[in-house]
Amino acid sequence: MSAPEIPQSCHTFCNDVMGRDDATTLAEKIRNREISVTELTRAAIARAQAADPLIHGVALANYDEALQTASRCDAEAKAGTQSLFRGIPTFIKDNTNVTGLATRQGSLAVPEIPASDTSPFARQLLAQGFLCLGKSTLPEFGFNASTEPAHGPATRNPWNLAYSSGASSGGSAALVAAGVVPIAHANDGGGSIRIPAACCGLVGLKPTRGRLIDNEAAASLPINIISEGVVTRSVRDTANFLDQAESYYRNPKLPAVGNIQGPSGRPLRIGLVLDSTNGHKTDNITRQTVEETALRLERLGHRIEPVPVPVHSAFPEDFALYWALLAFGVRTNGRKILHPDFDKRRTDGLTNGLDRMFRRQFWRLPAALWRLRRSWHDYAHAMAGFDAVLTPVLGHTTPTLGHLSPDVPFDTLFERLRQYVSFTPLANATGAPAISIPAGRTPDHLPVSVQFMGRHGGESTLLDIAYTLEANHPWPQLYELKQQDLTNEDRNARDSLADTL
Template identity: 35%
Template structure:
């Protein structure tokens, strides 16, 4: 804990945290596989007792939570010691973490660049060596995008795999889930049994897909709009998986276009409707940023048929993706279309919510489809570009394939294409 706090002070200019607990308020963990390990908690999700959260917004008072969510209890039972909240964009509405209320979160490898969003503060803190892993959430790529920006492992679990109780069992219509960003596949694998199993919520706890022989890897290498260096990471990862004994099958990016479009429509409507419910619960829109206001207005004006269409889009996307999994066991496809963008590339001082959705889809073109369909997805660093920034690939499996993704991730990790340039706690890596 002392080393984590010292490192946090040393990288304060990165804006990774928006709140830190006094020493006297951090309970010591006595047991568990991660006993004593310091943990940073995302300022959106939870709640964690003793960690005040306001979702990156001045519209919400920073009130200390008095009780743990089911997931928070599992983090504590595993031995973690939560001691701070990490920076997020207001209500998670951006793929960069730059809330007007502050601080601006910067990429540890180049502070002029974004660390991603909405779990940007968590990813930047882990990449900067403050903590070995951090709590994160994902409703449209918010675990995987920051992980890709910061050279981390980011697993978005299957719908229902992680408990969502007791207070919001169907949060965001089931598209959101919580887990963590980690520095290694090993740590994600060790964390998995601590947080999953016997989940409470509206969805069944999915059984994990059994292991079998060589997997059919569906390789999506013809996606448009991907920078050449990042596009090249896909065939490189495919070759490594083929060397490990798996079978490669080409999947045309066009086959996923209907899923992408349906996912974008559903995501926009679900997010807008959710924010509208905050207004009916007492939130003052005037205290929010302009883009948040636009989403709120969109939600308040949305018709019942429009919202119903979002539900139909979710079902259609899930069916279409499942038909793809008739041909392959796992998809290998791009995570990001470009390097992390400059600070300011995802502004929220405008009211064009449609453009915001388009920008997010262009930057992370295959992110939201995993949320809408409930499928697990893994972002993994696989190489570095000429500027030393991480290259990333994404793996997606049918529901229940979380451990399969981690096993494939471990097979790619041993290739050694990415090495963390910043050691943990600023000491030996």
């Protein structure tokens, strides 16, 4: 008996209490007693159980405890206890501790043992009232740009299940795009918020370094390249998340983001970059999408000027070495930094290949670290006359599953990653904020996104631009795919999901 065919796309939007609403609208309905937290949680769980056999975005389910928490939230509402996102269901990426849930880092090398505490950023997120349904998937240690763990099923892109959902926050992005939850945790050490957001047609903002509370791993790095955040379907969910996060903790060294509710209308000077510094030319669809976005902004009164990439020519090699250093550190010190039972014999081909690469090139590290640290100053100087810079998110459109599998021979996989992940790492090294915004679609019905990078502390400008584009060129949602765009298998799958829900 042959295996059933995988449908082309998958979503769970339907006429339950979640409907097609974003987190901000759902939270308002909870505050107005139009829906209860328990009703919303049950709907999200039903959607997760219906969709995950196809998209594989859930690393660990926490449904029973989530329902207990939902019941307590409803009881607290009667006492007047409120927070903006109280009762909104979400998933936390499986590289971040939540008390009582195992943190596997997407790897078989890490034992499945419940965490004894909650990570600092997770506390900042959950303080906003979010309700954790469980953990979302990622590739091993977040090193890959596609969520294809060697030990389990790949996380599929809900827009087209034959394609990657991106990484490393691929599980969160897939769950949000498919309508399981309206917002989910993501973090970004080389593009891991913006890449999956771009693949799945979401808003993905990597904040300025230090804007949000760092988790333990970021604080221990020679150069902190990791930022925490979320992926969402609307700009205002991202803006409201940042505003609420600052109510919990505000970095006094950065200007406050504040409560950004829409576009300001002020004209901006925006730089334009089409090709990366690593020698790989951007593909035609991606380039065209960026150029069309630039023209759209010009028609809205903004000034667009081509600019060189504000970085040293050695940046691609330096960042690659730093990436390899992280893999070397995990394999060498995993028992100290992750768990005493960490087993490096169970790491995947990409982690092992990066480890070997660092051991061959470790002598380059001092100079590479100096230049990476210097990139903050170079970037700040180059941005002095600009409000933002428009670039592609990725070097080419979303690949099919298997293209970036950790089972691909390392040299081939690494070169593919260099061609694909050629724009996002600069914001990690420099600490600058950057946002991924949907801007187009491929013939295979996959989203194509653009990136805006801002000045340090300039999230408010990036949100301004995002609101402007959202209002003037609304990006499609998965439920808006025309019926004629879908295969018969996809229509059957959608009907089946609707029956289940």
